[in-house]
Amino acid sequence: MPNNIGFNTNYPDITESDKLYDRALKVQKPITQTLAKGPGQFTKSIAPKYLVKGKGSHVWDADGNEYIDFNAAIGPLSLGYAYPAVDEAIKRQLEDGITFSLMHPLEVELSELIQEIIPNAEAVKIAKTGADVCSAAIRVARAFTGRDKVFCCGYHGWHDWYIGITSRNAGIPEAIQDMTYTFEYNDIESIKAALDDTVAAIILEPFIFEAPAPGFLQQLAEACKENGTLLIFDEMWTGFRIAIGGAQEYFGVKPDLAVYSKACANGMPIALLTGRADVMELFNSEVFSYTTFGGEALSLAACIATIQELISKNVPKYLDQLGGRLKDGYNQLAIELGMDQYTRCIGFNCRTMVTFTPQAGNGLEVKTLMQQEMIKRGILWAGFHNLSYSHTDEEVDYTLQAYRDVLSIVKEAIESGDIKSYLKGEVLEAVFRKVSNYNIKPKTAVALS
Structure with a gap:
């Protein structure tokens, strides 16, 4: 019988998932279309590999096991799976058609709505993916400024201009790699020192998990303005979650351009670029x-x-309240169980992450053990709490109960000095994000490059 949401006796049976995986290995390269959803991020022999159904905040895998899902499809599900108001809107439009030979009135209606809620949206461009609008923003910034170099901080998709400065840069010409530089978040002085008349744009996630230092975003905007550099906010995660108008509304900082995708369509593929009319005119x-x-x-x-649902239900406020209960509850449990030297939950309440300190030992082994035990208890866990409007107080209560149980096991494993002996499957793979060695250059070095 498939596992349910509960303190199950056994780990879930994933026979059908494994059969699908074996078939996929013969025909797919890569095996996953989204790295964060792939088997390297979920411990093999324990975690499911394929999901077939979702409703609210719950999902069911190919073997019928049920889980509370805190991944939210890696971000897009701001309201939840199979959310009635959104699904009905899709069905109504489906009756009239999907894609047409001319423009559709909904393009105008959506753009007008975005202009009402996003502070910098003097003009709106619609696309399909986050990587697309990030690249469009970089291209138009280069065209507008007549400059080539880009400073970035965060994850900005798979296109050449960004991925060339990461460890997965095979196939990217060196000339393109040499036009992008990374900087450390909150280090305003190093950015000011490096800015010169070759820098077209600074693109960053307004926050990931660390909060901006007081005045950091404001000073960044001012430094860009003084240098003639365009400031781009990558609001894939912050948009529509921290506030309806995103981080630029929340922090009161208006970037020249901003990009959105996750959260705004509850799982449907769409991306938005908003910005100054004079810049966007170049399109x-x-x-x-x-x-x-x-x-x-x-x-x-x-x-x-x-x-419309995010606005009428004041979803950002709901996510803040519910996420605060979960984050604070986890951290209180860590203290109570004597685990606070090993772990804590960080981030803004709408999206938090469980972290482990060096004292806990091998971080990937600890995370694997935590995931293994949370999955057994009916929680599809990857270290994050990407909350949706469908998550409930009752589910937070259950999750904290599971954390209490699991943290005790993790503590025992850490203190045994042999975490690996507690694992039933393979250790998780390291998550690819950005390079960790910041390569921003001071002004003199930039001028010589």
Whole structure:
């Protein structure tokens, strides 16, 4: 009988997941379309590999096991799986068609709605993926400024201009790699020292888990303005979660350009670029950035319906309150169980992450053990709490109960000095994100490069 949401006796049976995986190995390279969803991030022989159904905050795998899902499809599910208001909007549009030979009125309706809620949205561009709008923002910034170099901080997709400065840069010409530089978040002085007349844009996630230092974002905006550099906010995670208008609304800082995708359409594929009218005007003539499916109407309908629900239900406030209970509850448990030297939960309440200190030992082994035991208890766990409007107080209570049970096991494993002996499956793989050795150059070095 499949596992349910409960303190199950056995780890879930994942026979059907494994059968699908064996078939996929013969025909797919890579095996996953999204790295964070792939088997390297979920311990093999314990975690499911394929999900077939979702409702609210719960998902069911290919073997029928049920879980509370704190991954939210790696971000897009701001309201929850199969959310009625969004699904009905999709169904209504489906009756009239999906993609057309001319523009669709929903493109205008969505853009007007975005202009009402996003502070910098003098103009709006619609696309399909986050990587697309990040690259469009970089291209138009280069065109507008007549400069080439980009400073970045965070994760900005798979396209050449960004991925060239990471450890997965095979296939990217060195000339392209040499035009992008990374900087350390909150280090305003190093950014000011490096800015010169070759820097087209600074792009960053307004926050990931660490909060901006007082005045950091404001000083960054001012430094960019003084240097003639465009400031771009990558709001894939912050948009529509920290506030309806994203981080720029929450912190009162208006970037020149901003990009959005996760959360705004509750799982449907759409991305948005907003910004200054004079910059965005270049898309009408000099800068090319188009896609066949940019005006796909099901996603437009879903995006409008999702944003309306986010506004009417004040979802950011709900996520803040519920996420605060979960984060604070975890940290209180860690103290109570004598685990606070090993672990804590960090981040803004709408999206938090469980972290482990060096004192805990091998971080990937500890995370694997935590995941293994949370999955046994009916929680699809990858270290994050990506909350949706469908998560409930009761589910937070249950999750904290599970954490109490699991943290005791993790503590025993850490103090035994042999965490690996507690594992039933393989250790998780390291998550790829950005390079850790910041390569921003001081002004003199930039001038010589």
